[in-house]
Amino acid sequence: MNSKQPVTMIGLGPMGQAMVHAFLDEGHRVTVWNRTASRADALVERGAVRAGSVEEALASNELVIVSLTDYNAMYAVLEPAAHALSGRVLVNLSSDTPEMTRAGARWVAEHGGTQLAGGVTVPPSGIGRPGSSIFYSGPRACFETHRPTLEALTSTEFRGEDPGLAALFYQIGMVMFWTSMLSYWQAIALGEANGLTAADVLPHAIETMTSMPDFLSFYAERIDAGEHGGDVDRLAMGMASVEHVLHTNADAGVDTALPAAVVDLFRRGMDAGHAADSFSSLVKLLKKPAA
Numbered sequence: 001m002n003s004k005q006p007v008t009m010i011g012l013g014p015m016g017q018a019m020v021h022a023f024l025d026e027g028h029r030v031t032v033w034n035r036t037a038s039r040a041d042a043l044v045e046r047g048a049v050r051a052g053s054v055e056e057a058l059a060s061n062e063l064v065i066v067s068l069t070d071y072n073a074m075y076a077v078l079e080p081a082a083h084a085l086s087g088r089v090l091v092n093l094s095s096d097t098p099e100m101t102r103a104g105a106r107w108v109a110e111h112g113g114t115q116l117a118g119g120v121t122v123p124p125s126g127i128g129r130p131g132s133s134i135f136y137s138g139p140r141a142c143f144e145t146h147r148p149t150l151e152a153l154t155s156t157e158f159r160g161e162d163p164g165l166a167a168l169f170y171q172i173g174m175v176m177f178w179t180s181m182l183s184y185w186q187a188i189a190l191g192e193a194n195g196l197t198a199a200d201v202l203p204h205a206i207e208t209m210t211s212m213p214d215f216l217s218f219y220a221e222r223i224d225a226g227e228h229g230g231d232v233d234r235l236a237m238g239m240a241s242v243e244h245v246l247h248t249n250a251d252a253g254v255d256t257a258l259p260a261a262v263v264d265l266f267r268r269g270m271d272a273g274h275a276a277d278s279f280s281s282l283v284k285l286l287k288k289p290a291a
């Protein structure tokens with residue numbers, strides 16, 4: 001007899017499909033449902049069980065994993081069958097904001113279920129692989145009960161009982177990911193405008209990115225201690241530097257939206273009186289919305 005916990009998977013985009021494969025690889029019985037039913041075909045051939053309706057999918061197992069585009073898609077799918085959430089543990093691995101995640105937890109609880117929210121930090125190729133992890137938040141006891149099953153997907157990192165925390169950590173990663181990637185596209189555009197290929201730029205880009213962890217650790221300690229003194233770097237120095245970046249891009253005829261936004265933030269820091277402070281003083285500025 002199969003002692004592995006059976007699971008239901010709702011949402012079979014690239015991520016949901018990878019998750020079903022990982023559960024099947026570990027010997028779990030998996031019931032699947034997706035709006036576009038044909039997305040389940042290959043999984044059913046591998047042994048997954050197709051549910052005929054969302055209601056049936058919810059009724060099949062206590063543990064229900066959801067991987068949809070966002071929480072609005074989750075309401076679109078689950079609202080008509082909300083009564084079947086009673087007694088279910090809904091592990092919502094759809095990305096959204098912390099506030100949407102908290103509202104989702106309340107909505108599931110109103111229907112007698114329990115939500116564990118997740119933030120998936122890897123692409124589908126990272127599911128079922130060592131070294132990958134998913135952030136979770138929600139009731140700790142519920143998480144601990146289901147942790148062994150969830151570890152079929154990736155390692156687990158419990159972030160706390162506030163249901164919004166997994167999404168918050170996920171969004172902290174994403175604000176860094178998107179702006180870092182955009183900075184890379186800008187660097188390549190600048191390189192190409194000057195006759196360099198992406199391959200020419202790559203070694204220096206890697207060197208620049210791999211120097212970042214030292215900066216992050218150095219500033220984290222000082223920021224937590226409330227230290228923004230200009231003993232190591234000064235915003236006025238940074239201001240001159242970011243203007244050189246802006247002008248270099250403008251001279252090359254490259255789009256300047258990103259460097260101009262950086263110059264704007266530095267200028268606001270200067271106007272707020274931080275010229276002689278470290279550029280970490282911009283954190284204080286960023287905590288307040290622009291006037």
Ligand SMILES: NC(=O)c1ccc[n+]([C@@H]2O[C@H](COP(=O)([O-])OP(=O)(O)OC[C@H]3O[C@@H](n4cnc5c(N)ncnc54)[C@H](OP(=O)(O)O)[C@@H]3O)[C@@H](O)[C@H]2O)c1
Nearest residue numbers: 011012013014015016035036068069073076094095120123
């Ligand atoms: N893919 C990645 O690299 C990655 C990495 C980290 C986190 N994530 C997160 O994981 C989640 C799933 O990712 P994915 O790549 O599989 O996303 P996706 O392609 O957007 O997944 C779409 C899934 O949501 C369903 N869906 C969307 N809107 C719907 C609606 N109104 N009603 C019913 N079903 C709806 C789709 O059904 P149909 O098949 O019928 O269209 C499909 O099952 C997302 O929240 C994403 O942010 C993804």
